Amino acid sequence: MRMKKVFLVFIAFAVVTPLAAQDHDEANYDEAKVPAYTLPDVLKTGTNKQVSNKGVWEKSRRGEILTLFENNVYGQMPKAYDRISYAVTHEEAAAMNGRARLKQVVISVFKGDSSVKINLVLFVPASVKKPVPVFLLINNRGRENTDPTRAAKSEFWPAEMAIDSGYAIAAFHVSDLAPDDKTQFVNGVLRLYPEQLLMANGMRAIGAWAWGASRVMDYFEKDRDIDAKKVVVVGHSRGGKASLWAAAEDTRFAMCVSNCSGNTGAALARRQFGERIRRINTTFPHWFTDNYKKFNDREDSLPVDQHMLISLIAPRPVYATNATKDLWADPKGTYLSLKNAEKVYALYGLSSRLSPDPPPVEKPLLEPPLGYHIREGEHNLTAYDWTQFIIFANHYFTSRK
Numbered sequence: 108m109r110m111k112k113v114f115l116v117f118i119a120f121a122v123v124t125p126l127a128a129q130d131h132d133e134a135n136y137d138e139a140k141v142p143a144y145t146l147p148d149v150l151k152t153g154t155n156k157q158v159s160n161k162g163v164w165e166k167s168r169r170g171e172i173l174t175l176f177e178n179n180v181y182g183q184m185p186k187a188y189d190r191i192s193y194a195v196t197h198e199e200a201a202a203m204n205g206r207a208r209l210k211q212v213v214i215s216v217f218k219g220d221s222s223v224k225i226n227l228v229l230f231v232p233a234s235v236k237k238p239v240p241v242f243l244l245i246n247n248r249g250r251e252n253t254d255p256t257r258a259a260k261s262e263f264w265p266a267e268m269a270i271d272s273g274y275a276i277a278a279f280h281v282s283d284l285a286p287d288d289k290t291q292f293v294n295g296v297l298r299l300y301p302e303q304l305l306m307a308n309g310m311r312a313i314g315a316w317a318w319g320a321s322r323v324m325d326y327f328e329k330d331r332d333i334d335a336k337k338v339v340v341v342g343h344s345r346g347g348k349a350s351l352w353a354a355a356e357d358t359r360f361a362m363c364v365s366n367c368s369g370n371t372g373a374a375l376a377r378r379q380f381g382e383r384i385r386r387i388n389t390t391f392p393h394w395f396t397d398n399y400k401k402f403n404d405r406e407d408s409l410p411v412d413q414h415m416l417i418s419l420i421a422p423r424p425v426y427a428t429n430a431t432k433d434l435w436a437d438p439k440g441t442y443l444s445l446k447n448a449e450k451v452y453a454l455y456g457l458s459s460r461l462s463p464d465p466p467p468v469e470k471p472l473l474e475p476p477l478g479y480h481i482r483e484g485e486h487n488l489t490a491y492d493w494t495q496f497i498i499f500a501n502h503y504f505t506s507r508k
């Protein structure tokens with residue numbers, strides 16, 4: 108009887124333990140087992156020319172790398188639409204006990220017979236009388252994390268902290284652009300661009316979220332409370348993959364924050380540490396292009412690696428993070444991405460002071476253009492993380508007044 112019960116418990120556990128957890132256990136977390144690898148040379152063009160100045164970088168190499176990411180990883184970024192409109196649906200002059208103004212804005216984008224609506228929550232510091240810089244979060248968690256009423260407060264989007272530091276803070280939810288589901292993701296932006304679904308290098312969910320960030324940017328350019336030259340796009344995990352892609356595709360973003368973004372985010376693929384391409388393509392087939400599936404178990408044959416994604420954002424600053432208990436997102440590989448992007452920043456005369464090895468836990472590197480920290484704890488976006496984003500942004504924006 109007892110044996111039977113134990114067995115049943117075991118079966119129940121095996122059934123309810125998500126596949127994800129089992130795969131996590133099988134991943135490599137041993138630094139000694141990281142294979143020898145050679146990163147593609149970010150400063151060598153497809154025709155083998157060495158890039159030695161920013162002119163050649165911008166004219167020849169940057170576009171080449173962007174196209175490689177579009178074709179192989181994130182897909183096309185369709186730019187054309189018929190019309191965009193902005194409606195402020197709710198406004199409060201004295202939100203957060205008078206510290207902020209709240210605006211809820213519906214951004215509607217029309218193309219042909221289809222349209223998509225992006226619901227933006229935006230708080231602006233009440234005390235500031237001129238356009239302010241803004242943090243824009245691509246929210247991949249529950250909408251309650253960005254509660255406009257502030258009845259619910261979440262470290263995931265600590266609006267009060269940003270406001271008290273003199274920043275506006277905004278957020279939209281990924282499901283407005285592409286529901287995060289392998290069958291439902293088509294019900295959003297992709298209704299405007301159905302041809303993308305037929306293309307092996309077509310836009311998928313991560314691309315759709317990044318596209319949404321750019322439409323919010325379109326709105327910021329029209330909102331007089333916002334300094335559209337100082338927009339920081341922020342994302343956590345899958346949202347951090349999208350924030351990098353948004354900043355790579357849209358140079359209007361002044362800065363990018365990618366929190367615990369891991370595989371196909373800020374972490375190098377070739378290290379094959381933690382999550383790998385096969386696993387991400389299998390669990391989340393709707394995130395990246397069909398072409399990306401060709402690189403399952405073949406990281407070495409990718410024509411890019413993630414340091415090149417960071418390089419596309421140069422000379423604009425990038426801040427990346429990790430957490431000690433989130434080896435799945437490969438902290439060291441994330442740091443090495445930043446490190447290997449340094450040479451592109453150097454073309455702009457920007458020297459970052461990254462040491463060869465990652466900094467100790469909770470010793471953030473806060474000097475633009477490339478910043479990084481690893482925090483104690485789990486895979487998450489916390490007040491500790493936001494505190495560093497604000498310091499990093501302060502350093503950058505005050506140096507550019």
Ligand code: GTR
Nearest residue numbers: 343344345346369370382387
């Ligand atoms: C995981 C996924 C990661 C990361 C994470 C998240 O399951 O494997 O790539 O994106 O989800 O978004 O929290």
